[in-house]
Amino acid sequence: xxxxxxxxxxxxxxxxxxxxxxxxxxxxxxxxxxxxxxxxxxxxxxxxxxxxxxxxxxxxxxxxxxxxxxxxxxxxxxxxxxxxxxxxxxxxxxxxxxxxxxxxxxxxxxxxxxxxxxxxxxxxxxxxxxxxxxxxxxxxxxxxxxxxxxxxxxxxxxxxxxxxxxxxxxxxxxxxxxxxxxxxxxxxxxxxxxxxxxxxxxxxxxxxxxxxxxxxxxxxxxxxxxxxxxxxxxxxxxxxxxxxxxxxxxxxxxxxxxxxxxxxxxxxxxxxxxxxxxxxxxxxxxxxxxxxxxxxxxxxxxxxxxxxxxxx
Amino acid sequence: xxxxxxxxxxxxxxxxxxxxxxxxxxxxxxxxxxxxxxxxxxxxxxxxxxxxxxxxxxxxxxxxxxxxxxxxxxxxxxxxxxxxxxxxxxxxxxxxxxxxxxxxxxxxxxxxxxxxxxxxxxxxxxxxxxxxxxxxxxxxxxxxxxxxxxxxxxxxxxxxxxxxxxxxxxxxxxxxxxxxxxxxxxxxxxxxxxxxxxxxxxxxxxxxxxxxxxxxxxxxxxxxxxxxxxxxxx
Numbered sequence: 001x002x003x004x005x006x007x008x009x010x011x012x013x014x015x016x017x018x019x020x021x022x023x024x025x026x027x028x029x030x031x032x033x034x035x036x037x038x039x040x041x042x043x044x045x046x047x048x049x050x051x052x053x054x055x056x057x058x059x060x061x062x063x064x065x066x067x068x069x070x071x072x073x074x075x076x077x078x079x080x081x082x083x084x085x086x087x088x089x090x091x092x093x094x095x096x097x098x099x100x101x102x103x104x105x106x107x108x109x110x111x112x113x114x115x116x117x118x119x120x121x122x123x124x125x126x127x128x129x130x131x132x133x134x135x136x137x138x139x140x141x142x143x144x145x146x147x148x149x150x151x152x153x154x155x156x157x158x159x160x161x162x163x164x165x166x167x168x169x170x171x172x173x174x175x176x177x178x179x180x181x182x183x184x185x186x187x188x189x190x191x192x193x194x195x196x197x198x199x200x201x202x203x204x205x206x207x208x209x210x211x212x213x214x215x216x217x218x219x220x221x222x223x224x225x226x227x228x229x230x231x232x233x234x235x236x237x238x239x240x241x242x243x244x245x246x247x248x249x250x251x252x253x254x255x256x257x258x259x260x261x262x263x264x265x266x267x268x269x270x271x272x273x274x275x276x277x278x279x280x281x282x283x284x285x286x287x288x289x290x291x292x293x294x295x296x297x298x299x300x301x302x303x304x305x306x307x308x309x310x311x312x
Numbered sequence: 313x314x315x316x317x318x319x320x321x322x323x324x325x326x327x328x329x330x331x332x333x334x335x336x337x338x339x340x341x342x343x344x345x346x347x348x349x350x351x352x353x354x355x356x357x358x359x360x361x362x363x364x365x366x367x368x369x370x371x372x373x374x375x376x377x378x379x380x381x382x383x384x385x386x387x388x389x390x391x392x393x394x395x396x397x398x399x400x401x402x403x404x405x406x407x408x409x410x411x412x413x414x415x416x417x418x419x420x421x422x423x424x425x426x427x428x429x430x431x432x433x434x435x436x437x438x439x440x441x442x443x444x445x446x447x448x449x450x451x452x453x454x455x456x457x458x459x460x461x462x463x464x465x466x467x468x469x470x471x472x473x474x475x476x477x478x479x480x481x482x483x484x485x486x487x488x489x490x491x492x493x494x495x496x497x498x499x500x501x502x503x504x505x506x507x508x509x510x511x512x513x514x515x516x517x518x519x520x521x522x523x524x525x526x527x528x529x530x531x532x533x534x535x536x537x538x539x540x541x542x543x544x545x546x
Contacts, residue, residue: 048397052546073399080397084390086322088329101318101398145394 001026001183002047002153007056009042009207016042018207019056024183026152029175031198032187035309039207040187041081044157047185048078060153074102077151081158083142087131091122091141094130095148102149116144120174136167143174154178156186160193172197191305205309228277230266231259231293232284240266243283249274263292315400319408320415323382327416332381337420340374348427358435360428364445364515368485368508371456376477378416379460380470382409383542387468406538410454410461410531417453421446441517448514451527452507456481458534465541481507484530 002024009017017039024030032040045051047058049069058065060072086094095116099109117123120140125133130141139159146154159175160168175184175197188194194201203211232240241253244266251269259265270276277294284291327333348363355362386392395405425446431437456477463477464470488506491499503509507530510523 045393050393050397050546070399070401073397076397078394078397080390080393082390084394086326086391087389088326089322093325097318097322098398101315101400103314103399 001028001061002185003059004043004047005057005059007043007046007058008054009039009046009051010054015207017046017053020204020207020209022202022209022212024185026183027181028200029184029186029198031194031201032185032204033189033191033194033201033305034187034204035189038204038309040204041157042207043204044078044155044185044187048076048155049073050078074149075151076153076155077146077148078155079139079142079146079157079159082135082162083138083145085130085138085141085145087129089130090127091130091133092126094141095144098145098148104149112148112150116148119147119177120144121170136163136170139163139167139171140174143171147178152183154182154184156184158187158189160188160190168193203305203308210308226270227297228268228270228280229256229293229295229297230268230280230291232264232266233262233290233292235264235287235289237264237266240264240289243287244268244280247276247279247283249276250280265293267297315404316408316411319395319400319405320411323409323412324415327378327412332377333416336374336377337423340370340420341423344370344424345427352431358431358437360431360437360442360445361515363424363427364449365512367449367452368511371452372478372481372485374420375413375417375453375456376460376463376474376481378420379413379457379464379477380474381464382413382461383464383538384468384470384473387465388470402542403539406461406535406542410458410535413457413460414450414454417457418450421449421453441515444517444519445515447519448511451514451524452511455484455507455527455530455534458531458538459484462534462538462541465538 002022004020004022007017007020007022008015020039020043032043034040042051046053047060047065049065049072052066060075063071065072086097089097092113095113096109099112104112117126120143122137122140122144125137125141130138133141143156143159146156154175156175160171163171172193175186178184186197200212200214202209230240237255244250244253249270251271254267254269256265256267268276268280281291281294344363344366347366348360351362383392386395396402428437428439428442432439459480460473460477463480464473466476467473484505484507486506486508488503488509491502494502504526507526510526513520513523
């Protein structure tokens with residue numbers, strides 16, 4: 001659906017985006033993740049045709065953003081960071097302007113506006129000036145702006161930044177309910193946000209892609225090995241270690257925190273690619289211990305993120 | 313073309329949802345009205361000539377106040393990003409904003425038609441030069457609006473945008489009044505560059521293509537410059 005090739009952008013001497021190659025498939029929700037100044041916004045601005053790349057190409061389907069910007073913009077809805085809307089205008093007037101500018105006229109424009117009012121729950125604020133709205137409400141008007149023409153591609157720059165947890169959930173629900181078959185690209189530096197909303201996460205740092213994969217792949221696949229948290233009743237640490245350490249693939253068995261009184265919590269680390277869980281279960285079954293908890297522990301996305309983007 | 317109209321309509325309405333329109337119109341009417349009627353009975357002539365002859369000096373202060381926000385405000389707030397990622401060309405935005413400010417200047421001039429009506433009660437007013445005067449005023453206003461649009465693209469600060477626009481417009485208004493400073497070889501060129509003489513020709517009722525071409529070129533060059541500046545920012 002979207003194909004970026006060697007995308008580069010210089011601001012004077014400063015390189016904001018440094019040769020990004022990225023393919024985004026139809027229907028995918030992609031999260032662009034990175035520290036501030038990593039090049040997320042610049043990448044999105046080039047994708048939406050607001051900025052011209054210094055070099056490299058972006059194609060949306062078979063259209064080039066550079067050669068055919070109008071056709072690309074027609075298929076794309078874009079919400080810039082912190083929704084910079086016309087503060088003087090009433091919400092209704094603004095949405096009408098957007099509908100007209102997107103070529104919707106008359107009843108069709110009204111129909112789409114009402115659909116957006118429904119989707120983004122704007123009915124109470126249609127006659128208030130945008131400048132007087134709270135941040136969360138303004139963000140919802142911004143989403144209505146972006147989704148007005150039912151675009152195939154939705155590009156959202158930090159759609160939830162600066163919002164409270166309830167508003168974040170609302171915005172996330174709006175994005176989700178917008179459509180399963182839509183291609184959505186959103187940027188964020190909140191990791192739990194990306195984990196909750198996106199199918200795929202692309203981590204950008206200093207203008208380069210440093211990791212790209214599904215949320216699961218990133219949390220389990222990167223980092224050295226996996227670990228398993230076990231909580232046992234009737235065992236002690238030494239006995240458990242002597243039973244579990246010989247299992248194939250197990251690297252270490254350590255005591256862990258947060259067990260209740262009389263319980264033993266363990267962290268069992270094992271090699272990536274091996275799965276010692278069935279064997280661990282069989283061995284514990286042979287004793288008179290009781291398994292109260294057995295849970296895989298991924299390396300958290302926070303950790304992956306910090307690992308990948310820390311200062312060299 | 314419909315997108316130019318969308319931008320035009322939005323910008324034009326925006327003038328009237330903020331106090332700026334009313335302040336500018338009031339200031340314009342008070343200043344021109346006072347200067348016009350202060351000398352009107354001394355001159356003892358039923359004509360609007362003194363009114364029109366003021367405009368090249370009044371417009372450089374008024375028109376940039378109308379145009380200063382057009383791009384500067386959008387650059388400052390970031391709303392330009394919203395506007396230009398709609399299916400819209402940069403030129404649609406530039407032309408729409410220019411037309412909106414020009415239309416606003418025309419609206420600002422409209423109440424001064426009442427001067428003509430009052431004067432016609434006092435003596436036989438020749439409406440020919442009045443019509444010419446308004447045609448010239450609209451052309452002059454449009455040219456200065458285009459310059460103001462250009463000044464507005466140069467900065468995100470509205471005050472700087474206003475001062476830049478004022479300086480350029482004032483230079484065009486005054487250059488042919490300062491000809492005695494310049495060597496004779498460039499006099500003809502500078503005389504042609506000055507806006508006042510072209511305006512006065514039309515205001516006299518003499519419609520010469522040279523004057524029309526002059527205003528059209530100022531508009532075109534300014535808007536083209538604005539387009540280039542915005543293009544360079546991408």
